[in-house]
Amino acid sequence: MNNGIIYSHRVRELEYQVICGDSDAELCMLAPRSVDLVITSPPYFQQREYGSEGLGNEETVEQYLESIVTTFAKVARVLKPTGNIVYNMGDKIIDGSLQLIPYQFALKVLAEFNLRLVNDITWVKSNPTPHQFSRRLISSTEPFFHFALGRDYYYNRKAFQRADRKRPSKPTKKLGAKYRELIESSSLSQSEKDGAHRALDEVIDDVRKGRIHSFRMKIRGIHAPAYGGQEGGRKMRIERYGFTIIRITGEPLKRDVIENPVESLPGNDHPAVFPVKVIRELIRLLCPEGGMVLDPYLGSGSTMVAALLEGRSCVGIDISRDYCIDAQERVRDALGELSVPAMERLL
Numbered sequence: 105m106n107n108g109i110i111y112s113h114r115v116r117e118l119e120y121q122v123i124c125g126d127s128d129a130e131l132c133m134l135a136p137r138s139v140d141l142v143i144t145s146p147p148y149f150q151q152r153e154y155g156s157e158g159l160g161n162e163e164t165v166e167q168y169l170e171s172i173v174t175t176f177a178k179v180a181r182v183l184k185p186t187g188n189i190v191y192n193m194g195d196k197i198i199d200g201s202l203q204l205i206p207y208q209f210a211l212k213v214l215a216e217f218n219l220r221l222v223n224d225i226t227w228v229k230s231n232p233t234p235h236q237f238s239r240r241l242i243s244s245t246e247p248f249f250h251f252a253l254g255r256d257y258y259y260n261r262k263a264f265q266r267a268d269r270k271r272p273s274k275p276t277k278k279l280g281a282k283y284r285e286l287i288e289s290s291s292l293s294q295s296e297k298d299g300a301h302r303a304l305d306e307v308i309d310d311v312r313k314g315r316i317h318s319f320r321m322k323i324r325g326i327h328a329p330a331y332g333g334q335e336g337g338r339k340m341r342i343e344r345y346g347f348t349i350i351r352i353t354g355e356p357l358k359r360d361v362i363e364n365p366v367e368s369l370p371g372n373d374h375p376a377v378f379p380v381k382v383i384r385e386l387i388r389l390l391c392p393e394g395g396m397v398l399d400p401y402l403g404s405g406s407t408m409v410a411a412l413l414e415g416r417s418c419v420g421i422d423i424s425r426d427y428c429i430d431a432q433e434r435v436r437d438a439l440g441e442l443s444v445p446a447m448e449r450l451l
């Protein structure tokens with residue numbers, strides 16, 4: 105293995121670097137607090153597809169997790185305070201049983217680092233490998249764990265899974281009439297009823313003026329109480345004021361699910377390639393324009409291609425020289441395929 109930078113390219117202020125080497129050592133060479141987004145997929149436990157080098161060849165799940173988490177500490181060191189980390193992991197069946205390795209990893213990270221797990225985003229593979237098992241269903245999902253160092257992590261919700269805003273339907277004259285009846289038939293006190301009618305007037309006005317798409321109202325004693333921690337604010341308002349109003353903006357709901365087929369690359373035998381489309385979504389969501397993306401297990405270079413197409417810089421590290429060369433070629437091809445106007449848009 106020849107360590108070091110094997111590809112380095114600048115396009116105006118954006119830069120792309122493929123580093124061949126062990127992440128554990130190479131990460132120490134990167135400047136602290138220099139990266140906006142780490143997005144990666146460590147080698148799976150005992151898959152052995154990447155040869156005997158590197159991670160994944162440990163004897164036990166515990167040793168494997170320890171190695172991944174040791175490198176995770178070095179990853180966290182290079183992250184800006186506003187930065188985000190996304191780790192995608194696959195599971196392993198041992199003695200007929202799933203090990204829940206990705207979740208063991210996430211719990212270990214939460215126990216050992218002072219950061220938060222913002223989302224467990226599920227990638228639904230719309231074309232899983234079609235072998236049928238007689239006594240097991242086909243696994244067709246993988247988690248992408250989104251961690252952030254602090255509360256002020258960069259986030260561009262609007263840029264994620266962009267879709268057209270729903271057109272508001274024309275509000276009818278009867279808008280809110282049903283809720284008025286429910287307020288009157290409820291056991292709220294007179295002052296609570298007055299407050300509920302006033303809030304209803306305001307939200308109906310917002311709908312008529314096109315500020316929001318629609319709304320729902322929940323009234324104490326009429327509607328079932330909200331469950332779960334994330335519904336805590338609504339529950340509190342119902343208890344305190346007798347009602348709560350949920351304002352619906354018409355923006356498509358941004359769910360923690362990405363459906364996308366598994367990809368393979370013509371002429372490239374890397375066994376675990378990220379779908380570039382999924383990585384592009386996550387880069388738009390979690391990395392500012394012109395920011396720096398890092399993939400410490402670069403593989404075939406999908407993260408770098410996605411970063412390039414989204415106008416972000418990228419550093420990638422992989423222990424396999426062959427994969428580094430493949431990644432470099434993919435990046436060169438992607439650069440070559442970009443038309444001049446597309447390039448101008450990026451920069």
Ligand SMILES: C[S@@+](CC[C@H](N)C(=O)[O-])C[C@H]1O[C@@H](n2cnc3c(N)ncnc32)[C@H](O)[C@@H]1O
Nearest residue numbers: 126127147158159377378401403404406422423
């Ligand atoms: C799951 S693959 C990444 C695939 C990548 N996301 C893609 O789209 O092609 C994991 C990669 O980690 C690399 N690897 C294993 N141990 C490593 C280490 N200690 N340092 C850097 N890379 C390592 C393997 O060579 C492999 O390419």
